């Protein structure tokens with residue numbers, strides 16, 4: 263467990279809570295996420311539920327940020343509809359967020375235990391996809407002998 267001294271981004275939580283309160287509808291959209299970009303902007307999104315594996319709000323916000331030209335996220339938080347408060351990312355999202363933004367921090371916890379943690383703390387001993395991709399510099403031609 264990492265000792266955390268970074269302050270919680272309450273403006274980010276409020277942005278996600280506002281979207282959860284006003285934009286989540288029915289069973290298709292039940293979660294909102296807000297991300298702080300490296301340059302300080304806030305991008306929000308909601309999940310797009312589908313039984314085949316529709317994306318969580320955290321994944322939709324990655325695309326929404328890219329659509330606004332923001333390719334590096336600093337902090338992310340997800341908030342549930344019906345006043346459920348901050349919700350931790352699921353396992354799939356933890357892996358995707360780690361691969362996209364290894365330096366990302368995530369707001370987790372509730373009430374007095376709200377805290378900001380590195381994505382790496384949420385996925386210990388993680389598989390790092392980029393570490394297992396063939397590096398063109400190290401690929402050698404097949405031996406002809």
Ligand SMILES: [Zn+2]
Pocket residue numbers: 318319320351352353354355356
């Ligand atoms: Zn998820």
